[in-house]
């Protein structure tokens with residue numbers, strides 16, 4: 001066991017119940033987990049299936065991830081469903097992804113309500129057109145009072161654009177005389193990000209073996225633990241999630257005693 005600043009490791013006294021394990025790792029359950037859901041296309045190609053089949057299987061993995069996060073007591077799950085760069089894909093694939101989101105929303109709204117999940121959106125999702133936007137906003141409204149878990153779906157999201165928008169907002173406020181340039185600090189910038197009402201990002205997971213952030217939550221990931229998994233997103237399930245949380249707890253434990 002690694003050393004702690006506390007007098008006695010709680011597990012030595014209390015045994016390995018969940019409270020003591022949590023205390024040992026300095027609060028091992030991450031409050032905010034984000035996922036770059038990568039590998040749908042490769043998952044499909046390996047099975048001789050079209051990319052759309054990979055995305056459909058990916059949507060099922062979203063259900064499992066959501067359930068696992070709720071069951072594990074995570075407060076916020078943020079998923080990268082569509083990046084601002086994804087428009088570069090074929091019209092057919094963009095339309096498959098949009099249709100899938102519409103279908104998922106329709107089918108899962110009841111689940112979100114039943115499981116007390118609040119839906120939140122980040123990104124410039126207006127680009128998806130009035131019909132999907134209205135469905136999305138209706139789902140956000142209908143789940144606004146839920147407190148068990150917040151599911152944040154990043155749609156047409158790009159982190160640099162988010163940071164640029166925050167800078168623009170602060171510049172406008174400065175030009176209007178509401179703010180002095182010297183007042184612009186990290187907290188002010190954070191206060192203009194779309195994630196401003198969320199707890200800090202603790203754990204960022206990317207599947208598919210790619211090791212990069214792809215313009216996702218760049219500011220928010222400054223102190224997050226990063227976990228790159230070799231599995232393709234459609235293979236993600238509650239066991240993978242539990243293992244990811246175990247790895248997070250290990251890392252916290254290693255840096256414990258701060």
Ligand code: FPP
Pocket residue numbers: 037038039040041042043055056058059062080081082086100101104153208233
């Ligand atoms: C990356 O796989 C995945 C995406 C670009 C989209 C993620 C979308 C889903 C998981 C399904 C729909 C989401 C919701 C919220 C219902 P890729 O196509 O880049 O895979 P590849 O790198 O193997 O080609």
